[in-house]
Amino acid sequence: MIKGKYDLGEVGFVDCNFAYNDISNILHEYMHHKLGTSTIFAFVNFILEQTEIGLNNEDLKKISRTMQKAYLVLNENYALFHQLAIISCSSKDRYERFVTEFKKSENYAIYHGKKILNILSKNNAKDLLETNIINRIAFIAMNIDFTKLSEKDLLNNEYIEAKIIENSKDFDPNERYTILLKSLEKLLNHNDVNNITDDMLLKYTGLQSFERNKENFLKVLNLYKKRFEVQNIDTSILIKNIESIKNTSEDNFILEEVSKKDVYKIFDIIRPMPLNNNYEEFFPNKVTEEHLNCGVMRVLLRDNKNYSIEFYAIVVFYDVILGHEYRLFVDKNSLRDMIVKFNKLIMIYCEDYNRFISEFPIIKSKNIFLEINNTYSKCKEFFINDMSEGRETMIHEGNDRVFFIFSKQKEDNIFVMYFFKEVMGLIKKDIEDKLFNIISVDDEGLDREFYKNNTDWWKYEDIIRVIMGTYIMDDEHKFPTLGRRINIK
Numbered sequence: 001m002i003k004g005k006y007d008l009g010e011v012g013f014v015d016c017n018f019a020y021n022d023i024s025n026i027l028h029e030y031m032h033h034k035l036g037t038s039t040i041f042a043f044v045n046f047i048l049e050q051t052e053i054g055l056n057n058e059d060l061k062k063i064s065r066t067m068q069k070a071y072l073v074l075n076e077n078y079a080l081f082h083q084l085a086i087i088s089c090s091s092k093d094r095y096e097r098f099v100t101e102f103k104k105s106e107n108y109a110i111y112h113g114k115k116i117l118n119i120l121s122k123n124n125a126k127d128l129l130e131t132n133i134i135n136r137i138a139f140i141a142m143n144i145d146f147t148k149l150s151e152k153d154l155l156n157n158e159y160i161e162a163k164i165i166e167n168s169k170d171f172d173p174n175e176r177y178t179i180l181l182k183s184l185e186k187l188l189n190h191n192d193v194n195n196i197t198d199d200m201l202l203k204y205t206g207l208q209s210f211e212r213n214k215e216n217f218l219k220v221l222n223l224y225k226k227r228f229e230v231q232n233i234d235t236s237i238l239i240k241n242i243e244s245i246k247n248t249s250e251d252n253f254i255l256e257e258v259s260k261k262d263v264y265k266i267f268d269i270i271r272p273m274p275l276n277n278n279y280e281e282f283f284p285n286k287v288t289e290e291h292l293n294c295g296v297m298r299v300l301l302r303d304n305k306n307y308s309i310e311f312y313a314i315v316v317f318y319d320v321i322l323g324h325e326y327r328l329f330v331d332k333n334s335l336r337d338m339i340v341k342f343n344k345l346i347m348i349y350c351e352d353y354n355r356f357i358s359e360f361p362i363i364k365s366k367n368i369f370l371e372i373n374n375t376y377s378k379c380k381e382f383f384i385n386d387m388s389e390g391r392e393t394m395i396h397e398g399n400d401r402v403f404f405i406f407s408k409q410k411e412d413n414i415f416v417m418y419f420f421k422e423v424m425g426l427i428k429k430d431i432e433d434k435l436f437n438i439i440s441v442d443d444e445g446l447d448r449e450f451y452k453n454n455t456d457w458w459k460y461e462d463i464i465r466v467i468m469g470t471y472i473m474d475d476e477h478k479f480p481t482l483g484r485r486i487n488i489k
């Protein structure tokens, strides 16, 4: 069974029905990714590695290995710290169990496990996460001043190896991180974590940090570019990255300062998805009453730029009671026909909406749900200009890990968005700022917007079941039970 999926792209997916374990694992992977894209040492290594792979260049391979080794301890300690901290925030029991296993593992000794546990036992994990203190020391350790190296030896492995060993305080990230971690432990004995600044750490350790900004990044990459040219090495990957950094504003730069909100943002890039197909799939040739009686019809329009594909849309009818899905590949006329005949809930992707109403105006009289399957920050771009005037919103639990936001769109359709609970931190702020107007429920349990009469609850529950891939006749109790509507003010 698949529980988590992660690639180095923008978003990671975790199974929405079996989420718990994987959140901490994905966070672990995410931290490696963050370090790799946000610090000078790892970024230089990334360029060398990518170029080496393309050219099969032995010299570059050697240096890249040397560099990876030089931040291996840091990389793991830092990822393990975040993983442990997040577990300790959510459940003491689970944390104890994880620690017991962790102590038995090789990682414990190799990656300074004892130090992580000491720091976590004496300080509030949430504060440690929110101040990003471990993130900050990892970044300081990784921001090595490459301009202090001899230009002609930048690609000379023996020289780089010697520098890392002999000038470890300046060039060895593992060593720098260890010094910082030890100092942090001491500083935390007498200081609140909220008061510990980067300057304090640098002063206490006597280390220097190469400032993280666009200019310094470009300076270092240009040094390598010159060196590549002298040694006749392909510069295309370097140039591509130099260009992309040049085109990034300082604000959005990958070296952007880490803020308190980062903790929630991490979870925002982890999306809940049913990674296992829980429904039984059918591929009928044509639509019948059985399909038209299903609760939800989901439509995915094909990109019309792709002429080689002969069908116009994929239509899936969901029987949320039995857990059956009927998948049809249809042309435009059949789709129009289905829309006319189908009287329950139609779910489409928000991105398809304009094309949909222009090609099938009949859809305006139907119950439409506009799914936005994206991070909360991306969702905002989609819905912010298209919300109804009253911004009516309700929040519903999918299960105890996942929640759904239903919000009115200006043409009386409904946006559907869903996130792991941790993202609630980003949304609460927007509720306070009245971006959403959470609708209250009267004595009869109705809100007159979403629940207009007392049978309307099924609509939202069916939509949730379809997105989460759960169904009512789940005899084996494979899934956690569906949650309820929740009130946040």
Ligand SMILES: [Zn+2]
Pocket (backbone or CB within 6 Å): 028, 032, 075, 076, 079
């Ligand atoms: Zn790892």
